[in-house]
Amino acid sequence: MDLAFTKEEQAFREEVRTFFHENIPSDIHAKMIDQHSLEKQDLVAWQRILNAKGWAVPHWPVEYGGTGWDPIKLYIFWEEMQQTPAPQPLQFGVHMVGPVIATFGNEAQKQRFLPRIANLDDWWCQGFSEPGAGSDLASLRTKAVRNGDHYVVNGQKTWTTLAQHADWIFCLVRTNPDVKKQVGISFLLIDMNTPGIEVRPIQTIDGGKEVNEVFFTDVRVPVENLVGEENKGWDYAKFLLGNERSGIARIGISKQRIRRIKELAAQEFYGSAPMIENQRFRERLAAVEVELKALEMTQLRVVAAEAKRGDKGKPDPASSILKIKGSELQQATTELLMEVVGPYALPYQPGLMEGSNEPPIGMDWAATAAPTYFNWRKVSIYGGSNEIQKNIIAKAILGL
Numbered sequence: 001m002d003l004a005f006t007k008e009e010q011a012f013r014e015e016v017r018t019f020f021h022e023n024i025p026s027d028i029h030a031k032m033i034d035q036h037s038l039e040k041q042d043l044v045a046w047q048r049i050l051n052a053k054g055w056a057v058p059h060w061p062v063e064y065g066g067t068g069w070d071p072i073k074l075y076i077f078w079e080e081m082q083q084t085p086a087p088q089p090l091q092f093g094v095h096m097v098g099p100v101i102a103t104f105g106n107e108a109q110k111q112r113f114l115p116r117i118a119n120l121d122d123w124w125c126q127g128f129s130e131p132g133a134g135s136d137l138a139s140l141r142t143k144a145v146r147n148g149d150h151y152v153v154n155g156q157k158t159w160t161t162l163a164q165h166a167d168w169i170f171c172l173v174r175t176n177p178d179v180k181k182q183v184g185i186s187f188l189l190i191d192m193n194t195p196g197i198e199v200r201p202i203q204t205i206d207g208g209k210e211v212n213e214v215f216f217t218d219v220r221v222p223v224e225n226l227v228g229e230e231n232k233g234w235d236y237a238k239f240l241l242g243n244e245r246s247g248i249a250r251i252g253i254s255k256q257r258i259r260r261i262k263e264l265a266a267q268e269f270y271g272s273a274p275m276i277e278n279q280r281f282r283e284r285l286a287a288v289e290v291e292l293k294a295l296e297m298t299q300l301r302v303v304a305a306e307a308k309r310g311d312k313g314k315p316d317p318a319s320s321i322l323k324i325k326g327s328e329l330q331q332a333t334t335e336l337l338m339e340v341v342g343p344y345a346l347p348y349q350p351g352l353m354e355g356s357n358e359p360p361i362g363m364d365w366a367a368t369a370a371p372t373y374f375n376w377r378k379v380s381i382y383g384g385s386n387e388i389q390k391n392i393i394a395k396a397i398l399g400l
């Protein structure tokens with residue numbers, strides 16, 4: 001298999017790269033470089049720039065705002081976005097619920113929701129995990145009981161990322177408790193302003209509050225907000241999670257972070273020489289780069305095979321491979337960053353900022369190294385824990 005890019009694809013890469021560097025607002029780019037958290041308005045502003053260009057939802061069907069790019073160009077586009085670095089469009093709308101609505105929703109739902117998702121007029125969050133149904137998602141207990149033209153929803157979701165900003169939440173709910181647990185689940189779209197919804201923040205180990213608990217008490221949801229058929233939600237969820245796992249590899253992010261680590265390691269001294277000249281550090285860095293190149297080749301094989309797959313409604317089980325290794329490498333890069341930053345990753349101490357003790361490396365990266373390290377422990381859990389993905393690989397690929 002020839003994995004080299006054609007001249008046309010290389011020219012496309014240059015076009016995308018130039019657009020990103022010329023159009024990303026400088027303040028947003030600076031936050032991305034220094035790993036600072038983005039505000040809601042940052043994400044909205046950037047996604048609307050992309051949407052004005054026609055690039056906010058490039059992988060969607062053309063009739064709903066997509067570009068018609070083949071899988072190779074889509075791969076190039078997302079990789080360049082990550083390497084710029086620039087924020088990705090809001091994952092929960094663009095990569096999750098949007099493709100579900102475009103594939104399984106009715107025409108009224110497509111016309112109502114898809115343009116607003118593309119322009120980030122509506123902020124979406126994901127209502128899947130529950131206190132007793134994380135990796136075993138099919139064990140969810142949030143129930144929806146049909147009452148005339150509405151479903152009445154009661155239950156709880158947890159680890160709901162950015163729910164504090166959300167206008168809408170897409171939820172898996174149990175609509176039939178008397179059948180096999182995967183069979184009795186439905187996919188509902190719920191307005192977050194509906195009476196009976198409560199959002200409570202959860203503070204994570206890095207000090208952030210990006211995840212939340214969401215409680216539903218007698219929440220009335222119009223039946224017209226059911227996606228597809230009742231009790232078929234598990235099929236739609238598998239489709240959604242397959243898309244999510246393919247994107248979690250984030251090769252571009254790891255590449256960009258390695259470049260930055262090399263820059264910092266050339267400035268930070270280990271003894272009498274820069275860290276980048278330390279043999280042990282160079283060996284660890286090289287090992288991560290080799291594994292990242294191997295993952296990139298694997299993803300290119302998956303991308304090349306995607307165009308030939310007949311059934312677009314089912315996730316490629318190879319996405320589980322990308323999810324596992326991609327998350328492991330993202331964590332490995334945060335470990336390398338911590339090694340470079342060293343004691344300057346400690347909480348701010350005024351004494352360390354004076355005189356000869358001032359760190360020679362970028363303090364913005366030093367200040368965010370530890371929070372980033374702790375926060376990225378989660379990437380091996382969300383989107384389906386790595387342990388569960390190994391089971392999927394064993395069954396779907398190895399036939400065990």
